[in-house]
Amino acid sequence: xxxxxxxxxxxxxxxxxxxxxxxxxxxxxxxxxxxxxxxxxxxxxxxxxxxxxxxxxxxxxxxxxxxxxxxxxxxxxxxxxxxxxxxxxxxxxxxxxxxxxxxxxxxxxxxxxxxxxxxxxxxxxxxxxxxxxxxxxxxxxxxxxxxxxxxxxxxxxxxxxxxxxxxxxxxxxxxxxxxxxxxxxxxxxxxxxxxxxxxxxxxxxxxxxxxxxxxxxxxxxxxxxxxxxxxxxxxxxxxxxxxxxxxxxxxxxxxxxxxxxxxxxxxxxxxxxxxxxxxxxxxxxxxxxxxxxxxxxxxxxxxxxxxxxxxxxxxxxxxxxxxxxxxxxxxxxxxxxxxxxxxxxxxxxxxxxxxxxxxxxxxxxxxxxxxxxxxxxxxxxxxxxxxxxxxxxxxxxxxxxxxx
Numbered sequence: 001x002x003x004x005x006x007x008x009x010x011x012x013x014x015x016x017x018x019x020x021x022x023x024x025x026x027x028x029x030x031x032x033x034x035x036x037x038x039x040x041x042x043x044x045x046x047x048x049x050x051x052x053x054x055x056x057x058x059x060x061x062x063x064x065x066x067x068x069x070x071x072x073x074x075x076x077x078x079x080x081x082x083x084x085x086x087x088x089x090x091x092x093x094x095x096x097x098x099x100x101x102x103x104x105x106x107x108x109x110x111x112x113x114x115x116x117x118x119x120x121x122x123x124x125x126x127x128x129x130x131x132x133x134x135x136x137x138x139x140x141x142x143x144x145x146x147x148x149x150x151x152x153x154x155x156x157x158x159x160x161x162x163x164x165x166x167x168x169x170x171x172x173x174x175x176x177x178x179x180x181x182x183x184x185x186x187x188x189x190x191x192x193x194x195x196x197x198x199x200x201x202x203x204x205x206x207x208x209x210x211x212x213x214x215x216x217x218x219x220x221x222x223x224x225x226x227x228x229x230x231x232x233x234x235x236x237x238x239x240x241x242x243x244x245x246x247x248x249x250x251x252x253x254x255x256x257x258x259x260x261x262x263x264x265x266x267x268x269x270x271x272x273x274x275x276x277x278x279x280x281x282x283x284x285x286x287x288x289x290x291x292x293x294x295x296x297x298x299x300x301x302x303x304x305x306x307x308x309x310x311x312x313x314x315x316x317x318x319x320x321x322x323x324x325x326x327x328x329x330x331x332x333x334x335x336x337x338x339x340x341x342x343x344x345x346x347x348x349x350x351x352x353x354x355x356x357x358x359x360x361x362x363x364x365x366x367x368x369x370x371x372x373x374x375x376x377x378x379x380x381x382x383x384x385x386x387x388x389x390x391x392x393x394x395x396x397x398x399x400x401x402x403x404x
Contacts (some may be wrong), residue, residue: 013312056342099130099161103191107159110192110293122190124201126153126209129160133185133284135205141214144157144183149218151249152402153206155189157226157257158295161174162186165225172223172359172392172398180403182221185209191227194292196306199234203244206235210246220249225389226354227299234304236328252402253327256388257351260370261358262301262320302358307360325368327361334376334401336394338383 106113106122108202113121125132132145140147154165154173165171165186173184187205189198224232234254235326239247294309301320303309308322327333337359338351348356357363361370378397380388388394 027226059131063318064318077377084186095104095128096112096163099163103161103164103313104159106192106293107191108192108293110190111194112192112293114190114193115200121404122161122188124187124189124198124205126205127188128185132161132188133209134247137210137212140212143363144185144214147183147214148181149215150180150182150221151210151213151217152176152184152221152223153187153209154184155222155224155228155232156191157224157228158191158299160191160226162188165389167178167386167390172395174390175395176402179399182402187228187231189231190295192256192295192296193231194306194309195298195304196228196238196308198231200238200297201305202231203235203242203246206239206246207244210249212256214376217284218385219251220246221252221254222250223398225256225263226258226385227295229253229255229260229296230302230304233260233328236331240328242375247328249327250331252332254332254336254398254401255359256336256394257338257385258335258353259299259354260302260335260361261355261359261363261368263299263354263358265299265353320368322368325370326368327372332376332401333370333372334378334397335370335372336378336380336388336397338385338388338391341381343381344379348379351383353385 093190102120102122106118110121114116126135127133128143131143133140154162154175156162165173172184173186176182176296177184187202189202191198210220222232222235224230227320232255236247236250298304298309301308301322303322305322312321337348337354337356339348339356341348341349342350350356351359356379360379361372363369378393380391380393383391
């Protein structure tokens, strides 16, 4: 990690070059969709065997190859110009608006950004006030002079970032530090990557954090919002498989609005992909739905292990491959769900993104049910998914649970 990244500074030229490359890739992708639709329509009816397909493909192939080449040259020219201007463009600390935009891009395109080496891809780090922590005892002692033995790690959700734990003047981490003496540390990660990949990386990073913590750790608590709960559960499984020591320090796991059994929106998205692929005329449009990152498709069922998705078509429709799910042993586990309902006696429709049953780990199949104790569950009425970040009833539950 460079000194600039540790200070939170970003080279403006690198950010502009990364953005220009993303625009070029998007333009080329749209051209590919248009080309395929052009060929399909101009080739003639399928019932007649598409009599014009070969000449149309030859003609459009030459035309679109030329357009693709021009687009690539323009992108390379912009890239070269920005490289020359880099010394004059200087550095800057990204503001919360830019951080939010980059987090959203990573949520949707994070795997493509990572695989392409794009500078907009978010590297996994622990941060405080948006500034990365160096995981060495002396550096942590300087960054956290009041560190206690009660370590709280907060894990944000899909398409979000660590700064967004602060909402409407409230931050669960800061409040728990004030009221219960916890020292909060915030994970910042690329939510477009596979949950299981992020889980392994999180586990490895936690091992370094715990080893370098400047005072003896009495207890470790993980607090995850939305996808952050899945990443936390995945990290626990990775630590158990790898024998990592931080797992023995873990005392509590709290999940806020976590889609333990998936989100209907992602399942609907997968059906849209299938339906668009039925007709050759609409099939190219299915590519638009397939730009969403692997992390998003993990939210179809709540995948937390490689075996839940390996060997399966990411955008095709398939059943739930998960088996024998369980919460981490020896850990007090808590779940909070939000619902737009006005009373518990009503039908509980969920928070707009995650159904109540999914957030509370309930499933029709007993082997998939996550057995949160009844006393460790809360349903927040008249609330949406983001309200869980600052709702007073959520914080009251957190304070009660973590003070026990």
